[in-house]
Amino acid sequence: MKKIILSILILIVSFQLNAQSKTGTIDSEYILSQMPELTKVQEDLKAYNGKMEGDLKVKVEAYQAKVKEYQDKVASFTEAIKKTKQEEIIALENDIAKFRQNGSKLIQIEQNRLLQPLYQKIGQALEEIAKAEGYAQVFTITTSGLAYVDPKFDVTKTVMTKLGITIKEAPKK
Numbered sequence: 322m323k324k325i326i327l328s329i330l331i332l333i334v335s336f337q338l339n340a341q342s343k344t345g346t347i348d349s350e351y352i353l354s355q356m357p358e359l360t361k362v363q364e365d366l367k368a369y370n371g372k373m374e375g376d377l378k379v380k381v382e383a384y385q386a387k388v389k390e391y392q393d394k395v396a397s398f399t400e401a402i403k404k405t406k407q408e409e410i411i412a413l414e415n416d417i418a419k420f421r422q423n424g425s426k427l428i429q430i431e432q433n434r435l436l437q438p439l440y441q442k443i444g445q446a447l448e449e450i451a452k453a454e455g456y457a458q459v460f461t462i463t464t465s466g467l468a469y470v471d472p473k474f475d476v477t478k479t480v481m482t483k484l485g486i487t488i489k490e491a492p493k494k
Contacts, residue, residue, distance in 0.1 A: 342457035342458070343454070343455050343456045343457055343474070344456065344457060344458045344459070344460070344474060345451070345454075345456045345459045345460070345474040345475065345476045346459065346460050346461070346462050346474060346475045346476070346477070347447060347459055347461055347462065347475065347476050347477050348461070348462045348463055348475070348477045349440070349443050349447075349461055349463065349477075350463045351463075351477060352443050352477060352480055352481050352484070352486065353436070353439055353440070353443065355481060355487075355488075355489070356439055356442075356484065356486060357486070358438075358439055358442075359439065362432075362435045362436060362439065365435055366428070366431060366432055366435060369428065369431045370428055373424055373427065376420070377417070377420055377421065377424070380413070380416060380420060381417060383413060384410070384413040384414065384417060387406070387409060387410050387413055388410055390406075391406045391407070391410060442484065443480060443484070446480045446483040447459060447476065447480050449483065450476055450479050450480055450483060451476070454476070454479075456476070459476060462475075462477075
């Protein structure tokens with residue numbers, strides 16, 4: 322009998338503990354899009370992209386100069402020099418192809434590097450709010466695939482207020 326009463330008591334206590342845990346949601350992508358610092362990140366990324374394009378242009382111009390020089394002087398080259406020049410041109414082609422292939426990856430890495438401090442800032446504000454308001458869990462709306470979220474548990478606006486971001490209401494449909 323004691324075991325049954327103890328089991329029921331434990332079950333009731335565990336239900337009460339679960340009922341007391343508070344869960345919220347946050348739209349971190351929306352917060353990021355409203356942060357004034359994002360403009361600087363976008364400018365820096367645009368500058369980095371311009372630098373990458375400039376570097377590619379230099380490589381292409383060097384390649385075109387080598388090809389033109391080869392075509393202009395091919396008749397005067399010995400077979401050994403022809404082979405050396407052809408290998409140089411092929412190496413430049415490969416370098417350009419590799420640069421193009423890695424360019425988008427490098428831009429993505431730079432974007433991640435530039436955005437990381439903003440995400441950390443959002444995360445710190447969220448952590449402070451979650452602790453202060455007693456949230457046990459906070460889900461990110463944009464990546465969770467949640468089908469329904471009660472707006473009263475969305476802490477997006479609270480985090481934005483903590484970060485000093487002006488909240489712009491979405492136009493009504």
